[in-house]
Amino acid sequence: MRFQLFLGAWGLTGALAVGYVVWGAVADLAAKVLDRRKKRVLETLSVLLFESEAEAEAVHDRVRKLPRRTLLAVIQSLAVDLTGEAYERLRRLAQASGIQRFVVRRSTSRRWRLRVQAAQLQYLVVDPNYDRGLLLKDRHPLVRARAIESLSPAEGEAHLKQILHLLGDPALAVRISAQQKLLDVGAAAIPDLIRHLRTNHTHVLEVLELAANLADPRLTDTLDEHASSADPAMRLLTARALGNGAASLVAPILERLVGDVEEDIRSVAIASLGKIGDPASATLIGPYLSDRAWSVRRASGLALDQLGSTGRLILRQHLESPDPFARDMARQILDAAAQRGLPAPPPLVDPLGAGAAS
Amino acid sequence: MINALFDRIADVAAGWVVVITAIQLVMVLSAIVEMRRLRQRDRHQVWRRVLRSPLAPRITVLVPAYNEELSVGETVTGLLALSYPNLEVVVINDGSPDDTAAVLIDRFDLRPVHPIYQKVIETAAVRGIYRSSREPRLVLVDKFNGGKADSLNAGINVATGEMVCAIDADTLVAPDALQQLVAPFLMREDTVAVGGTVRLTNDSPVRAARITELVVPKKPLPALQAVEYVRAFIIGRLGWNPLGGNLIISGAFGLFSRKAVLAVGGYEHSSIGEDMELIVRLRRKGYETGNKAWVDFLPEPVAWTEAPESARVLARQRNRWERGLMDVLHRHRRMILNPRYGSAGMLAMPFFFVVEFLSPIVEALSLALLLVGLIVGLVDPGSLWVLGAAYGFGTAVTVLTLWFDDVVFHSYPRFSYRVKLAAYAVVEQVIYRQLTIAWRLWGIRLFLQGRTEWGQQVRKGFNTS
Known part of the structure; x- marks a missing residue:
């Protein structure tokens, strides 16, 4: 009995080991075949999407009749960044091969995983009656995030209000997706963002972060009140966003932020002053070469x-500063400038008077 | 009567191995359920686009380095090449007597900057902070020796990211590792830490700080550890996700919420198992304050590390792990079987106590008595078949995890690799297992003596030829 138990246990192990090795070999082979098939589908699909009208027409039927699962897998692996003619052709293919119906059906599925797939592929749906906002209101955050991502900039523009609302979503993923989509929409989103900053006091941080990344001078008019916020994150983002404004409007606010207690805010405010490029700021910035924060x-x-x-004149003056950190930073910046072909700084003078060093 | 007693000992040893194997089997099943859920989520590549955005949360990668001159350059190069848009890399040289700092200063043209930062967590004195003029995302913190936990705390102080990623200096990271690890933070606001699967680099060719092909190590000890790592990460980590979350994130690679880590005071300097201790403390604090702290684990291999190749170094590593485990169990003993701490107190902590701590003691004791019984003729040699059967079941579970890993990740995609791994699974159960038990007992002894040193680590460096 004991020996039989022993044999049974090791027999099971042996069977599993053989299964593992044989299955692995078969799986290797199957993976090779599948890869080859996917490659062929991808090649045919790229002819359909990117070659001339006649060549595309020639392969259209072949692609349409491909197994839907393989076709879907290949389409899903494509970046959804297709634009122009290729995008239109892919949409036509989706319509002809039934993928569009498939996506619409999945968008109302009870299983969130299927709705995620629908959200990812909804950019292929051309049906004017299809409501793209539906998945933006989905109860699952993954679906909402994916639905936002799959909107084209034009569709994003059409759903601006909903996307702005999603900036306050409880899931970070959705908030980042919404911010990114508003960045993609770009200038067309600015009036709504300005309105939001003026009238709404919810998810201001997300909007300020957007304002900083959108680099649109129109946004800077609304930022003054946020520069005095008690929240350091808000002041920081305001300082960054102000770097996109006109010097005459934003310089006074930035000059105030340069004296902030938080080192990050001082850094960003100074960087913004450099970005707007008003030489008058140089004297204000100079003393900060000796700031306690690197x-x-x-x-x-x-x-x-x-x-x-x-600015470089002030940097040269700091080469003789009593503060070694200011001297060091000024020299590093001027050395870097010299590498770009600008006049080299004077040679370093040994503070002990032993002579010049290179 | 003595005969009967000794015969029972053989049964106890076999029974114990079977119980442990049965628990492991439950964990494998739990891992399979979890894997299915995660694969469905990943199939849709949900995060790839979001995390290419400049608005992605900032991550600071912390690389504590002590005598890592052979591998630190490659590691940092690999980290700087990670496909993550908002990244900072902070290397902390923990007073290495070798050229760790010099290698970095030379390779990345680092220059000293004024070492001023907010010292939220107390650490050993910082000698200097260096920044690269070529690579503004890189920071080197040069400090006096204070141990790994102290280095990580110094890094957390200097970090500017919302999340900090703790990584060993001899670890190579997958290009999209951070994109993968940050995903659970985006989904659950209560996520405080996320870990990923770590594999071994030994003998695998490395080019531009990337593994070009994962091979089964040629030497037996690292190869046995390769088998052990596959089983440990599937059973010991992934299986815990559906059961209420993990208690261990590998020190080689894990992502943490910086705010949460600061809130609990960072890594515990005096703990030898600082990785596990931090996770347990984060979860404990979560339960005590009512703010749930979720610790997630992703099964995708995201990092590769070098396994010890000599028995002496491996023995030191294992006895250190055992001391770490004992230290954590002792510090947080109030959590064990305490319903206040939810699944951590009722499931995970008892599991670690029984399977990881008691197991080597019971198994070693039974085997020793069995051996004595056999020598003096008090044990029927036939009872050894039962023990052999128990080890057979243990090997079956290991092969099952190798198979599972192959189905999902295709980690070792060659016929010869699979044959080798299957063979090593047998050796792992009938020779290596007993060796590790001996090393763990040594660790228990040292812990009881109050020894907390790490012992010297020996690195071979990556195979970049």
């Missing part, structure tokens, strides 16, 4: 470099 000293050096000859 990030502020670095931002000051880079900003002064951006301000051109006036």
Whole structure:
């Protein structure tokens, strides 16, 4: 009995080991075949999408009759960043091969995983009656996030209000997707964002982060009140966003933020001053080469470099600063400028008077 | 009567192995259920686009380095090439007597900057902070020796990311590793830590800080560890997701919410099992404050590390792990079987106590008595068949996990690799297992003596030829 138990256990192990090795070999082979098939489908699909009208027409029927599962797998693996003619052809294929019906059906499925798939592929649906906003209101955050991502910039523009609302979504994934989509929509989203900043006090941080990334001067008019916010994150994002404004409007607000207690805010405000490029800011920035925080000293050096000859003059003055950190930063920035072909800084003078070093 | 007693000992040893194997089998089944859920989610490549956005959360990768001159350059190069848009890499040189800092300073043209930062967690003194003029995302913190936990805390102080990723200096990371690990943070606001599967680099060719092909190590010890890692990550980590979350995130690669880590005071300096201790503390605090702390695990291989190739180094590593486990169980003993701590207290902690701590003691004791009984003729040699059968079942579970791993990840996609791994699964159960038990008992002894040193680590470096 004991020996039989022993044999049974090791027999089971042996059977599993053989199964593992044989199954693995078969799986290797199957993977090769599947890869080859997918490659062929991809090649045919690329002819349909990217070659001339006549060549595309020639393969259209072949692609349409491909097994839907393989076709879907290949389409899903494509980036959804297709544009222009290729995008239109893919949509026509989806319509002709039944993928469109499949997506519409899945968008109302009770299983969220199927709705995620529908959300990912809904960019293929051309039916004017199809409501793209439906999945934006889905109860599952993955579906909402994916639905936002799959909207084209034009569709994003049509659903601006919903996307703005989703900036306050409880799931971080949805908030990031909404922000990214508004970035993709770009200038067309600005009026709504301005309205939001003026009238709405919810999810302001997300909107300010967008304002900083959108680099649109129209947004800077609304930022003054946020520069005095008690929330450091809000002041930081405001300082970043102000870097996109006109010097005459934003410089006074930035000059206020340069004196902030938070080093990150000082750095960003100084960087923004460098970005707007008003040489008048150079004298204000100069003393910050001696700031206690390295990030502020670095931002000051880079900003002064951006301000051109006036800024570099101040950097040269700091080569003789009693503060070794200011001297060091000024030299690093001027050395880097010299590598770009700008006049080299004077040679370093040994503070002990032993002579010049290179 | 003595004969009967000794005969029972053989049964106890076999019974114990069967019980442990049965628990492992339950964990494998749990892992299969979890894997199915995760694969369905991943099939839709949900996060790839979101995480290419400049708005993705900022991640600071912390690389504590002690005597890592051979591999730190490759590791940092690989980290800087990660496909993540909002990244910072902080290397912490923990007073290495070798050229770890010099290698980095030379390779990345690092320059000293004023070492001012907010010291939220107390650490050993920082000698200097260096930044690269070529690569602004890289920071080197040069500090006096204080141990791994101290280095990680220094890194957390300097970090500017919302999340911190703790990584060993000899770890190579998959290009999309951070995109994968950050995904659970985007889905659940209560996520405090996420870990991923770690595999072994030994003998695998490395080019540009990437593994070009995962091979089964040529030497037996690393190959046995390769089998062990597959089983451990599937049973010991993935299986815990449906059962209420993990208690271990590998020190080689894990992602944490910086805010949550700061809230619990960072890594515990005095703990030798600082990785596990932090996770247990994060979860414990979550239960105590009513703010649930979710610890997730992703099964995708995201990092590769070098396994010890000599028995001496491996023995030191294993006895350190055992001391770490004992330290955590001792510090957080109040959690064991305490319903206040939910699944962590009722399932995970008792599991670690029984399977990871008691197991080597019971098994070693039974085997020793069995051996004595056989020598003095008090044990019927026939009872050894039962013990052999128990080890057979253990091997079956290991082969099952190898198969499962192959179905899902295709990690070792060659006929010869599979044959080798299946053979090593047998050796792992009937020779290697007993060796690890001996090393773990040594660890228990050292823990009881109050020894907390790490022991010297020996690195061979990556196969970049």
